[in-house]
Amino acid sequence: MTQATAQHAPSAGASLVIEHLRKEYVRGKAVLKDISLTVEGRSTTAIIGPSGTGKSTLLRCINRLIEPTAGRIMLGGVDLCALRGSDLRAMRRRIGMVFQEFNLVERLSVMENVLCGRLGYISPMRAWLRKFPAEDISRAYDLLDLVGLSDFAQARADELSGGQRQRVGIARAVMQQPDILLADEPTSSLDPKTSVEIMELLNEVANRNNIPVLVNIHDVSLGRRFADRVVGMSKGLVVFDGDPADLANDHLKEIYSGTSFLGH
Template identity: 55%
Template sequence: MLRIEALGKTYRTGDRALDGISLTVAPGEVVGLIGPSGAGKSTLIRCINRLVEPSAGEILLGGEAITAVATRHLPAVRRRIGMIFQEYALVERLTVMENVLSGRLGYVPFWRSFLRRFPQRDIDAAFALLDRVGLAAHVDKRADALSGGQRQRVGIARALAQEPELLLVDEPTASLDPKTSQQIMQLICEICAERALPAIVNIHDVALAQRFVSRIVGLHGGRVVYDGTPDGLSTTVLERIYGVADWSALAQPDGERCDAAPAALLATGAGL
C-alpha cells in the first residue's frame, strides 16, 4: 500500500509545485491522476520515486517511510517501484526479451548484466510476462521493429519484471491511437487487479480515465481538488480541476470500467 501524507514541494525559485498532498492507494487500486499542465502531476510521481526531493511531508510504501531513506539506499527503494513511460524508454537495438530482462538489472551482479547472463528464474519469469502482455511471439524482435502499442506492452512487462510493490505510470497512451489506448489501459488495470498491485496513472485523457479506473484524483495548483469516482466528475468539478472551460461536450464513454471491460478488447492487442 502507498500512503502520502501532507506532501509538499517548493523549488528554489519559490514556485510551489505540491501543497499538502495526502493520498492512500490500496493494493490492486488504480488511481487516475488528472489535471492541467503545471498542476503537479509529474512532480508528484517524481517525488514518490525520489527523482525529486519533497520539501515537506512523508511517503510510505509498505509501511516504510521512503522519504527518510538515505541517498545511497535509493536504488533499493526504486527497485520496489515499477515505472511505465510515455515514450516507452526501451533500448531500441535490444530484443524484446533483453528489454524485459533489463528490469532485473537491480537484482543481479554487474558481470551477469554485462554479459546478459541472467538466472534461469528471471528468464522464465520474463517469458511468462511477455505471454501475459500478448508478446510471446515477438520475444526475439528488436524493439525498433515494434509498433507503439507493442513497445508499451514491453514497457509494462519490464516494469513487472522488477516485481514491484507499486506502479507509477506516466501518460501511457499519449502516443497511441484510441483503440490501442483502450487496450493498454485495460491491460494495466487487469494486471494490477491480478497482482494486488497499487498504481498511479498520470493521464490527460479524462474520458479514458473515466472508462477504466475506479478512482480519479484531480490536481490543480499543486493541491487535490477532487478525489472520488469517475461518475463524480461533473462539469463543475472539471472546471474546478482545469479552470474555466466548456465541458458540456465531454461525452461519457459507454461500456464498463477496468474490472469489467470486454475481454475481446485485448484479443488482437499483440499486433497493435
C-alpha cells in the same frame, strides 16, 4: 539494505501514504503545494488535471526521481524521503514505472528490455554479460505472453509500434515484482484503440499482481472508464478525490480552471 529498512520491507500490495507533500523547483514557487493521499490494495487510480499542475512531478517524487521539498512518502511503512544510497536503490526496485516515451533500450531485443526489470537484483558483471537466472527468463516469457508479445521476444525494440513499445515497458516494470506501479501518461502518444488496450492491460496487471496502479492520464473519459478512483489536481492541489461516477462537470471545471476539458 540497512536492518531498519529490511525489517520494514513492503510486501505485494503495500500501502502508499503521502503526507503534506510539497515540491518547489524555484524557492517559494511550489508545483506541489500540499498533497496528501493514501493508496492501497488492488486498484487503479487515475490522476487527471491540466498540463503543469504537477501530475508528473507527483509520480517522480514518489519514486524519488525528483527530490521532494517537504512532506513524507511512506511505502509499506518505510519513509522513502528519508532513504539514501543503497537503501533508496533497494526500495526503488519495489516501485515499477511506465514512462510516456517508453524509455526502452532501442538496440536491445524485446526480451532483453523486459529482463532489464531485474537489473537491480543481479550483480553488475552478470548484468553486463546478460546472465539472468533461469527463473527470470521464464517469468519474462510469461509476461510477454501476458502483454501479447510472445512472438516478438527476439525482435529489436526499435522495430515495434508505439503500442507494442508501451507493452514492453509495462512488462519490464512488472518484471521488477513491484509493490506499486506508476504510469506517467502511458497513452498520450497512442491512438484511441491502443490507448484502451493499454488501460485494459494496466488494470489486468493490478488484478493479477494484487497491487495498486497510479496513472497520470490526459484523457478524462479513459480515466472514468478504467479507474476505480479519480484524483483531480489543479494548481498543485488535490481538488477532487473519489469514485469516477461522482466526477461531475462542475468538478471538471474546477480541475481545469474553467478551461475546456472536452477531448481530454
